[in-house]
Amino acid sequence: MAFTIFVLRLAIGVLAFPVYLLDFLGLWTWICKKWFPYFMTRFTVTYNEQMASQKRELFSNLQEFAGPSGRLSLLEVGCGTGANFQFYPPGCRVTCVDPNPNFEKFLIKSVAENRHLQLERFVVAAGEDLRQVADGSADAVVCTLVLCSVASQERLLREVRRVLRPGGAFYFMEHVAAEPSTWNYFWQQVLDPAWQLLFDGCNLTRESWKALEQASFSKLQLQHLQAPLSWELVRPHIFGYAVK
Template sequence: MHLNSLNMSAIIFIFQLILAVILLPFHILYYLGIWGLVLKKAFPLFFSKVIISYNKEMKEHKKTLFSNLSIFGSSKELRLLEIGCGTGANFEFYPKGCRVTCLDINLNFKQFLSKSLAESDHLKFDGFLVASADNMTSVADASMDVVVCTPLVCSVPNTLAVLKEAKRVLKPGGAFFFIEHVASTDESSWISFFQKVLNPTWQLFFDGCSLQKATWKDLDDAKFSELNIRHIMAPTSWRLIKPHIIGYAIK
C-alpha cells in the first residue's frame, strides 16, 4: 500500500465508522452493560472450542518454550502461576510434579478446567483464583518460580501493570513466560491495515482483546534483568493474529 499516513488514517476511520453503524445495536448493549454480561457467560464456551485448534497449531512452539521451565524451580517443586488460565490448555506442557495455581478474571472458565485437570495427573494443583492479572493481591510477593501468560495481555488495558504484578509475585531469578499476539510491525502490510480497521469490532466480540498491542515495548519498559524474545508469524489460521511474540523474561 502506497497511501500517505493521513489518507490511510482517513480510510481506516471511514471503515471503522461504517462497521460501528452496522453494529450499533451491539455497541448500545455494551454501553448499557448488557453485552458484557452476555460475553462473560458465552466467551468461555467459545474459547474452549477455539483453543483446541490454536493449541494444535502452536504445539511445537509451546513445547520448545516450556522445555526449560524446570530450571527455574528453587526447590524440588516448581511453583507456577498461570494468569488468564482459561481452559488449562497449557497443562500438558508443564513438567511432572509442578505445583500450578490458576488465575482468571472470569469465574465461568472454572467449569472448563475440569477436563484439563482430569488429563493432568502429572501436576499438583494449588487452586483457582478469580482476579485480574493487573491486580493479583491474593498472590503473595516472591511466592512463584514461574508465571505463565499465553495469550492474555491483549485483553488487559494496562500491560505494564500486569508485568509489574508478575515481577512482584516472582521469586528472585524467577521467570515470566509469554506467548502473545501483537500488532504487526510492518505498517505497510494488509495485516496491519485490517488490524487497525477491525480492532474496535474485534474488541467488542472478543471480550476486550486488542489487535494493536505492542507488547514487546512494554516488556522492554518492565526492566526485567534478562529478556529473551522472538517475533514470529504464528502458524494459526486466524490471519489477524499471526504476528506473535514468544519468549521469557527473568526477574
Template sequence: MSAIILILQLILAVIMLPLYILYYLGIWGLVLKKIFPFFMAKLTVTYNKVMEEKKRNLFSNMSDFAGTSKELRLLEIGCGTGANFKFYPIGCRVTCLDINPNFQKFLNKSQAESDHLKFDNFLVASAENMTPVADASMDVVVCTLLTCSVPNTPGILKEVKRVLRPGGAFYFLEHVASTDESGWISFFQKVLNPTWKLIFDGCSIRRTTWKDLEDAKFSELNLRHIYAPTPMKLINPHIIGYAVK
C-alpha cells in the same frame, strides 16, 4: 490512509450498532462473560494443534527455574480452560488465576486430564491486582493470549515481578500488532480493531506488548517475533519467549 481507515471503522460501527448499544447498556458484557469460556474451549483446541511445537519448545527449560525445594511453583494468569497444562513439567505445583469464574467448569476438566501436575488454587482475580498471591512466592509465571484483553500491560508485569522469586521466570506467548505498518495485516488490524474488541471481550489486535516487556526491566529478556500459523491472519503476528526477574 488514516482517513480511509476511519471511514471503514465508522461503516463497521454502523453495521454493528445494535451490538454497541447492548455494550453501552451493560448487557453485552454480561452475555460475553457467560459465553466466552465456551468459545475459548473450542478455539484453544485448534490453537494448540498449530502451536504445539512452539509451546513445547517455549516451556522446555521451565524445570531449570525450580527453587531450592526442587518443586516448581507455577502461577498461570488468565488460565482460561487450562490449554497449557499438558506442556508443564511433571510434578510442578500449579496455581490458576482468571478474572472470569465461568472458566471453572472447563478448568476442572483440564485438571482431571492432567494427573502429571499438582493443583493448588483457582483464584478469581485480575492479573493487574493479584493480591491473593504472596510476594516472591512463585518460581514461574505463565501468560498466554492474555495481554491482548487487559489494557494495563505494565500493571500486569509489575504484579508478575512482585510474585516471582528472584531468579524466577515469566513465560509469554501473545498475539500483537504487526510490525509492518505498511502491510495489509496492519491495515486490517487498524480497521477492525474497535469492532474486534467489542466482539471478543476486549481483545485488541493492536497491542505492542514487546515494548512493555522491554520497559519492565527484567534482568534477562528472551523475546522473538514470530508469525503463528493460525487460520486467522489478523492474529498471526506473535511474540514468544521468557524473562527472568
C-alpha cells in the same frame, strides 16, 4: 489512509450495532463473560494444534526454574480453560488466576485430563491486581494471549515481578501488531474497535514487546514470529521468557 480506516470502521460499527447497543445497555459484558469460555474451549483446540511446536519450545526449560524441592510452583495469569496444562512438566503445582469466574469448571475438566500436574487453587482476579498471591511465591509465571486484553500491561508486569521469587521466570506468548505499512496492519487498525468488543477486550494493535523491554527484568529472551495460524490478523506473535 486514516480517512479510509475511519469509513471502514464506521461501516463495521453499523453492522455490529446490536452488539454496541447491548454494550451501551450494560448487558454485553454479562453475555460475553458467559459465552467466552465456550468460545475459548473451541479456539484452544485449534490454537494448540497449530502452535504445539512453539509451545513445546517455549516451555522446554520451564523445569529449570523449579525451587530447591524440585517441584515447580507456577502461577498462570489469565489461565482461561487451562490451554497450557499439557505442556507443563510433571509434578508442577499450578495456581490459576482469571478475572472470569466462569472458567473454573473448564479448569477442573482440564486438570482431570492432565494428571501430571496439581491445581493448587483458582483465584478470581485481574492480572493487574494479584494481592491474593504472596510476594516471591512463584518459581514461574505464565501469561499467554493475555497482554492483548489487560487494562494495563505495565501494572500486570509489575505484579508479575512482585510475585516471582528472585531468579524466577515469566513466560509469555502473545499476538501483537503487524509490521506497519502491511495490509495485515491496515486491517488490524480497521477491525480493532469491533474486535475488542466482540472478543472480551482483545486488542489487535498492541506492541507488547515494548512493555516487556521496559519492565526491568534482569534477562529477556524474546522472539518475533509469524505464527502458523488460520487467522491472518493474529499471526504476528512474540514469545519467550524473562528472568527476575
